[in-house]
Amino acid sequence: MKLALYLTFPYPSPAVFDRFFDNMMTMPFDYVELGIPTDKPYYDGPVIRRTHRKALDGFSFSALNEAVRKAKQRGKRCFALVYYNHFSSNMAEFLDLLKESGMDGAIVPDILTDYFDERRKIAEAMKERDLSLIPFFTSSTPDKIISEMIQLTDDWIYHGLQPSTGIRVPVSIDLLVNRIKKLAGAREVIFGFGINSMEMVRELKKEGADGIAVGSSLVNYIENNDVDGFIKEIETLGGAVYD
Amino acid sequence: MYTEQNVDIIPEKWYNIVPDLPEPLPPARDHDPENSSIDLLNRILPKEVLRQEFTSSRYEKIPDEVLEEYSQIGRPTPLIRAKNLEKYLKFTGKIFLKYEGGTVTGSHKINTALPQAYYAANEGIQEVVTETGAGQWGTATALAATLNGLKSTVFMVKVSYDQKPLRKKIMNLYGADVYPSPSTLTRFGRHTLEKDPNHPGTLGIAISEAVQYALDHDIRYLLGSVENCVITHQSVIGQEAKKQLEILGEKADTLIGCVGGGSNFSGFTFPFMDTDAEMIATAATEVPKFSQGKYMYDMIDTAGILPELKMFSLGADFIPKSIYAGGLRYHGAAPALSLLIKHGRIKTDEIDEVKSLEAFRIFSKTQGIVPAPESSHAIATAIDYCKKPENQGKTVVINVSGHGLLDLSFVRD
Ligand SMILES: Cc1ncc(COP(=O)(O)O)c(C=O)c1O
Numbered sequence: 001m002k003l004a005l006y007l008t009f010p011y012p013s014p015a016v017f018d019r020f021f022d023n024m025m026t027m028p029f030d031y032v033e034l035g036i037p038t039d040k041p042y043y044d045g046p047v048i049r050r051t052h053r054k055a056l057d058g059f060s061f062s063a064l065n066e067a068v069r070k071a072k073q074r075g076k077r078c079f080a081l082v083y084y085n086h087f088s089s090n091m092a093e094f095l096d097l098l099k100e101s102g103m104d105g106a107i108v109p110d111i112l113t114d115y116f117d118e119r120r121k122i123a124e125a126m127k128e129r130d131l132s133l134i135p136f137f138t139s140s141t142p143d144k145i146i147s148e149m150i151q152l153t154d155d156w157i158y159h160g161l162q163p164s165t166g167i168r169v170p171v172s173i174d175l176l177v178n179r180i181k182k183l184a185g186a187r188e189v190i191f192g193f194g195i196n197s198m199e200m201v202r203e204l205k206k207e208g209a210d211g212i213a214v215g216s217s218l219v220n221y222i223e224n225n226d227v228d229g230f231i232k233e234i235e236t237l238g239g240a241v242y243d
Numbered sequence: 244m245y246t247e248q249n250v251d252i253i254p255e256k257w258y259n260i261v262p263d264l265p266e267p268l269p270p271a272r273d274h275d276p277e278n279s280s281i282d283l284l285n286r287i288l289p290k291e292v293l294r295q296e297f298t299s300s301r302y303e304k305i306p307d308e309v310l311e312e313y314s315q316i317g318r319p320t321p322l323i324r325a326k327n328l329e330k331y332l333k334f335t336g337k338i339f340l341k342y343e344g345g346t347v348t349g350s351h352k353i354n355t356a357l358p359q360a361y362y363a364a365n366e367g368i369q370e371v372v373t374e375t376g377a378g379q380w381g382t383a384t385a386l387a388a389t390l391n392g393l394k395s396t397v398f399m400v401k402v403s404y405d406q407k408p409l410r411k412k413i414m415n416l417y418g419a420d421v422y423p424s425p426s427t428l429t430r431f432g433r434h435t436l437e438k439d440p441n442h443p444g445t446l447g448i449a450i451s452e453a454v455q456y457a458l459d460h461d462i463r464y465l466l467g468s469v470e471n472c473v474i475t476h477q478s479v480i481g482q483e484a485k486k487q488l489e490i491l492g493e494k495a496d497t498l499i500g501c502v503g504g505g506s507n508f509s510g511f512t513f514p515f516m517d518t519d520a521e522m523i524a525t526a527a528t529e530v531p532k533f534s535q536g537k538y539m540y541d542m543i544d545t546a547g548i549l550p551e552l553k554m555f556s557l558g559a560d561f562i563p564k565s566i567y568a569g570g571l572r573y574h575g576a577a578p579a580l581s582l583l584i585k586h587g588r589i590k591t592d593e594i595d596e597v598k599s600l601e602a603f604r605i606f607s608k609t610q611g612i613v614p615a616p617e618s619s620h621a622i623a624t625a626i627d628y629c630k631k632p633e634n635q636g637k638t639v640v641i642n643v644s645g646h647g648l649l650d651l652s653f654v655r656d
């Protein structure tokens with residue numbers, strides 16, 4: 001299985017972010033997801049929403065470029081997590097900047113729910129720039145739309161387990177993983193949104209998930225300025241993912 | 244009506260339309276950015292109900308205990324060829340009624356009350372609470388609670404509470420405690436009464452009170468309409484109707500039903516979505532959610548405790564006129580139904596009280612069934628439809644969501 005780690009960039013401040021990020025880079029994991037802060041992170045839970053508000057002031061593309069450079073140096077693949085709502089008015093310019101930053105692609109969680117009619121346009125604009133659009137699905141994405149988005153893209157797939165990040169309502173992981181694996185064929189499917197226990201990681205592994213993405217559970221450590229706890233958490237996750 | 248062989252008509256699974264929608268269902272969204280109202284659902288809904296609300300599965304197995312209860316309360320409900328109405332209208336096609344008034348509580352509401360109460364009891368819960376407008380949902384909750392060994396409390400919209408004393412009696416008979424809403428039992432109720440001691444109440448306020456009461460007393464709240472899992476449970480209506488038509492060798496050209504929150508209409512029509520049947524959803528002209536509402540994220544309850552849903556809505560603070568069809572006095576409509584209307588797959592109609600009363604009289608006189616005032620709206624749409632030359636020869640199925648034997652006070656002598 002693969003491990004993807006999410007941080008909102010640069011939460012809570014550029015200096016503190018750098019300290020956590022640099023430490024994180026010494027650890028084994030596969031993908032970095034960097035959240036581009038926005039004032040309306042609709043589909044995030046309360047924990048991540050807080051980080052967006054705080055990160056807004058410190059955000060700059062030059063700082064982002066530096067973070068991506070460091071990650072690439074360590075051999076990590078790098079993806080932005082950004083709402084289309086945030087760049088719909090200047091898509092070409094925004095995607096050019098993402099490409100320049102060295103990002104491999106982006107997860108755009110609001111396309112299918114709020115900008116459904118623009119899905120092809122966005123997929124094409126990203127393809128033109130050789131940026132991977134990572135399709136974002138949840139339990140409420142219809143089968144036909146999943147198949148269509150899989151046709152329109154060619155990198156990995158992000159599947160949310162929960163209606164938003166960092167919260168937990170009951171889900172049947174077995175049914176959910178089976179459905180998406182059947183529709184996705186050989187494509188890599190990584191699960192996130194609400195993973196907050198090792199038990200959940202083990203169950204995902206057992207059901208055949210290709211990887212997990214974790215974010216909310218890391219925020220606590222940053223909030224408490226607890227670098228050791230942060231590293232330990234990544235170590236534990238890595239243990240469950242790679243063993 | 245309740246023979247053994249008939250029981251085969253009750254489906255073994257509920258149908259969830261979400262994986263078959265033409266575009267993704269917009270997810271529930273928090274109203275208050277500081278708190279997660281989705282997380283809060285964990286505290287007020289039975290776990291299994293919450294799981295079904297967000298599931299990706301097309302089918303959910305109906306537990307054997309619920310199937311047994313379905314057959315006890317009158318499922319399958321009859322599908323009746325309305326020959327007298329056809330004759331009266333000089334209609335050259337066929338009209339069928341799916342008669343949900345045939346359940347023991349007199350409407351479709353029991354179809355979801357039973358599984359929700361069953362899951363609550365299964366999880367060791369002792370007591371449930373809900374709101375009711377016209378009284379049908381409260382009645383269904385009261386019976387479902389009793390059958391599953393639970394205590395129940397019902398907040399009933401003040402105008403209906405005053406208009407329909409018999410409804411309260413039935414709920415009491417089934418063992419429920421019934422309070423007029425706004426009440427002094429909850430913070431939101433007291434707040435509303437402070438501003439207007441004579442407030443007539445709305446469904447949105449009653450929902451807020453019931454949810455707050457559930458949180459205050461750590462009991463579970465039963466969902467009457469709008470939410471997706473309710474529509475999934477109501478799919479028994481359409482699945483039965485489809486099978487009953489099949490047995491008769493008939494195929495539906497047109498399906499017509501009324502819309503309050505959208506549960507009877509969606510439960511009736513969604514299982515036919517794989518056919519090319521035309522579908523018409525009727526709302527009340529006094530609650531013009533389809534012609535004047537906007538497709539937007541809005542609150543389900545007036546207090547904004549529950550997550551927001553994207554739907555056709557007149558705004559959560561909309562106070563509808565006190566029409567008799569209390570079940571149609573709701574500002575919004577279920578998200579999946581709203582989405583299919585936006586896509587043009589489902590057509591809409593709006594019928595005013597005068598016209599619904601006319602349909603109510605015609606229907607009572609021709610078929611002998613006294614329809615619920617809500618259902619009378621759908622019947623009015625069907626009558627208009629069957630009068631049009633271009634619709635002659637078609638097979639029309641009307642979902643008669645309930646009987647109106649307890650709503651007769653609205654008929655002047
Ligand atoms: C008989 C009857 N029909 C219809 C409705 C409207 O609700 P829904 O649209 O959820 O079926 C109600 C609601 O109280 C009702 O009692």
